[in-house]
Amino acid sequence: xxxxxxxxxxxxxxxxxxxxxxxxxxxxxxxxxxxxxxxxxxxxxxxxxxxxxxxxxxxxxxxxxxxxxxxxxxxxxxxxxxxxxxxxxxxxxxxxxxxxxxxxxxxxxxxxxxxxxxxxxxxxxxxxxxxxxxxxxxxxxxxxxxxxxxxxxxxxxxxxxxxxxxxxxxxxxxxxxxxxxxxxxxxxxxxxxxxxxxxxxxxxxxxxxxxxxxxxxxxxxxxxxxxxxxxxxxxxxxxxxxxxxxxxxxxxxxxxxxxxxxxxxxxxxxxxxxxxxxxxxxxxxxxxxxxxxxxxxxxxxxxxxxxxxxxxxxxxxxxxxxxxxxxxxxxxxxxxxxxxxxxxxxxxxxxxxxxxxxxxxxxxxxxxxxxxxxxxxxxxxxxxxxxxxxxxxxxxxxxxxxxxxxxxxxxxxxxxxxxxxxxxxxxxxxxxxxxxxxxxxxxxxxxxxxxxxxx
Ligand code: MG
Numbered sequence: 001x002x003x004x005x006x007x008x009x010x011x012x013x014x015x016x017x018x019x020x021x022x023x024x025x026x027x028x029x030x031x032x033x034x035x036x037x038x039x040x041x042x043x044x045x046x047x048x049x050x051x052x053x054x055x056x057x058x059x060x061x062x063x064x065x066x067x068x069x070x071x072x073x074x075x076x077x078x079x080x081x082x083x084x085x086x087x088x089x090x091x092x093x094x095x096x097x098x099x100x101x102x103x104x105x106x107x108x109x110x111x112x113x114x115x116x117x118x119x120x121x122x123x124x125x126x127x128x129x130x131x132x133x134x135x136x137x138x139x140x141x142x143x144x145x146x147x148x149x150x151x152x153x154x155x156x157x158x159x160x161x162x163x164x165x166x167x168x169x170x171x172x173x174x175x176x177x178x179x180x181x182x183x184x185x186x187x188x189x190x191x192x193x194x195x196x197x198x199x200x201x202x203x204x205x206x207x208x209x210x211x212x213x214x215x216x217x218x219x220x221x222x223x224x225x226x227x228x229x230x231x232x233x234x235x236x237x238x239x240x241x242x243x244x245x246x247x248x249x250x251x252x253x254x255x256x257x258x259x260x261x262x263x264x265x266x267x268x269x270x271x272x273x274x275x276x277x278x279x280x281x282x283x284x285x286x287x288x289x290x291x292x293x294x295x296x297x298x299x300x301x302x303x304x305x306x307x308x309x310x311x312x313x314x315x316x317x318x319x320x321x322x323x324x325x326x327x328x329x330x331x332x333x334x335x336x337x338x339x340x341x342x343x344x345x346x347x348x349x350x351x352x353x354x355x356x357x358x359x360x361x362x363x364x365x366x367x368x369x370x371x372x373x374x375x376x377x378x379x380x381x382x383x384x385x386x387x388x389x390x391x392x393x394x395x396x397x398x399x400x401x402x403x404x405x406x407x408x409x410x411x412x413x414x415x416x417x418x419x420x421x422x423x424x425x426x427x428x429x430x431x432x433x434x435x436x437x438x439x440x441x442x443x444x445x446x447x448x449x450x451x452x453x454x455x
Contacts (some may be wrong), residue, residue, distance in 0.1 A: 008135045010125040014422035018102050020113035021055035025060040025110045029134070030100075033112050034066020036133040039140040040126065041117075041201045044095030045073040047088055049080035049247045052208035055110045055221045059100045063112070064148060071142030072117040076200075078152030079208060081185045081246030082113060083341035087158045090119025092339060096344070102219035104243035107211050120313045120339055120402045121431055159193050162343055165336055166197060167351045173198040175350070178252070179237040180204035180227040182219065183212045186246030188341045189451035202234055212244070219243050219250040219329055221258040232256040238353065242342045248329040248341035251349055253361035262288035265325035266367050269350045271355065272323055273298035282312050285404050286417055286430050287327050306404035307419065308341045323418050370414075371439045372432040375447070379427045379454040384420040387427060387453040391418060394449060408446075413438055416446050427454060 010019045017033070019025045037046065046067050050056035064074050075094070077085060089097035097115035105111075112193045114130065116122045122130075130433055166172070177199050181187040187206040194201045203229055204434030205214030216223040219241040223397040229250050233240040233418040239252030252257050269281055277299050283291055284307040295302040303319050309332075312324040316338040324426060331345035334340050334444070379387055391406055392399065405419025405428075414433030421428055429450055435440040 004044065004238060008128070008131050009227040010130050011134065012124075015103065015310075016111050016113035016121065017419045018105060018109060018423075019107050021053070021059070021110040025055070025059065027058055029317065029325075030059040030062025030112070031066040032137070033098065033114070033130070034063040034068075035070055035139040036066075036130040037114060038072040038100065039138075040129055040135055040183065041072070042070070042097045042140060045075055047075045047077055047085060047097040047100050047115075049077040049085040049097070051099075051210075052079060052183065052245075053100075053107065053110050053210040056100045058208070059110055059112075061371060063098050063100065066147060068146045069124075069142065070140050071144055071146050071326025073146040074148045075455045076148060076150045076152065077154070078150070079185055079188060080155065083187050083247050083337070083339055083343065084155050084158045084189060084227070086115050086119045086121075086339045087161070088155075089115050089117065089338050091157065092323075102246040103245050103247070106217070118317075119337060120317070121310045123310065123314060126380055135357070142185040153188070154272050155189060159189065159196065161336065162189075162193050162347055163196060165333070165344070165347050165351075168354050169197060171357075171381055172350070173200075175238075175353075176200045176202065176234065176236040178202040178204055178208070178217070178230050178234060178236045180226060180239065180241045181206050181246075182217050182223075182242060182244065183186040183207060183209040184217060184242055184244040184246060186242035186342055189246060190242065190346055193343060194346075195401060199205070202230060204234060206232055217244040221247060223338065224250065224252060224258050224411045228252050228256040228258060238349070238351075240346050245327075246342045249331065249345035249349075250329040251360065254359045255361050257361065257362070259364055260327065261325075261329035262327045262372075263364050263367060264329070264345070264349055265327075265331060266290040266294045267352055267363055268325070268331060268345070269300065269323060270367070271295050271348070271352045273300045275321055279323070280319050282315045282319065282321045282324040282332070284308070284312065284326055285401065285407060286419075286428075287325070289370050289415070289432055290367055291325070302405060308422070312340070315339050370434060371436050372430070373439060373443065376421075376424075377427045377429055377450050377454060379420070379425060381425050383454060384423050384427065386417070387450075390453040393450065394453070410442070414442055415441055418450055
């Protein structure tokens with residue numbers, strides 16, 4: 001099609017459109033996004049929602065104006081999490097959705113996640129069509145504007161559906177749970193759900209604030225010191241931390257230790273596969289061996305994808321998987337909705353704790369242990385392709401997978417992955433092994449190869 005002939009600048013990255021608000025992301029672009037979407041989905045109502053960033057209301061008006069001008073009806077859901085908006089798009093028979101958010105990025109950023117009628121982010125092919133329309137300023141003409149209705153704060157059906165996924169409600173009243181929503185919009189969902197179920201909730205950073213005064217919006221260990229302290233001081237059973245738009249969850253066990261997304265994913269996987277032997281699990285190629293080990297042990301079928309939540313969601317649908325997950329705290333539970341959902345992840349970890357009647361640290365201790373390292377190697381945008389190509393030649397005969405970058409597996413001992421970052425001028429080097437020594441050996445061999453390739 002035409003997009004192959006004309007070089008259209010890419011707007012969409014690994015996860016929607018993102019950039020600095022007022023610079024790359026302004027009201028003109030918002031109007032373009034609304035107009036392109038209205039042109040691509042000419043019928044029906046589009047749901048729009050936003051996170052708590054200061055620039056989000058302005059961008060939401062731009063998207064709404066574009067859609068209304070193309071004749072689409074708009075339902076404004078106001079402040080909402082990304083997974084709640086996605087769930088609503090699917091379950092209200094809407095034709096599409098737009099979430100105004102930059103997820104976990106710093107406060108000055110913003111962006112758009114565009115949702116298809118099935119409640120999942122649009123596939124890459126539709127992203128390219130939208131880019132072409134925006135690039136050419138070419139919109140569908142409409143002589144009659146659409147109608148706009150405002151329905152803010154209505155997440156009841158979403159909360160109900162999540163509550164129905166809780167397996168045993170007796171006993172939840174004895175749990176004390178610290179929930180750090182990091183001044184993000186998950187304050188509207190996770191604490192509300194847990195209180196409804198009867199848990200004793202300690203809310204941390206629960207005032208929605210686009211400046212993120214409480215902590216950095218990304219739920220990484222270095223940003224979760226205060227949650228960890230609160231869990232210990234209050235003798236809570238666990239802590240839950242979300243990112244800015246509520247699609248990720250990282251857990252703190254009762255000892256105050258921040259657990260990696262890989263390990264909580266493996267715990268959820270272990271629980272599900274006990275009751276669903278042979279089920280399919282989808283995960284990107286950079287996920288820890290703990291997930292493949294559990295799949296092997298419990299006779300699950302692991303399906304690997306490229307990195308990116310859209311890849312995981314779309315693959316879950318294509319292969320009919322039960323669960324998907326990412327190392328960053330993304331959990332996709334297909335029976336609920338096959339998108340990354342931080343509040344659903346919280347439900348699944350609670351189910352594991354309640355079913356086993358054991359503390360979270362003990363449940364995670366039972367999982368096999370591995371050593372992993374992730375490094376960033378600076379590499380100019382235009383040099384990325386050449387560097388990967390050079391590595392391919394160098395590693396000829398040893399490469400096991402080129403789904404996303406280059407992966408070399410070392411017969412159960414460990415693996416290495418080198419891939420070009422989709423968002424930053426660097427290559428990412430991942431390595432994992434059974435022991436620390438083996439990990440160091442792998443790094444000693446591969447780090448110089450990568451450094452040489454980017455030269
Ligand atoms: Mg997010």
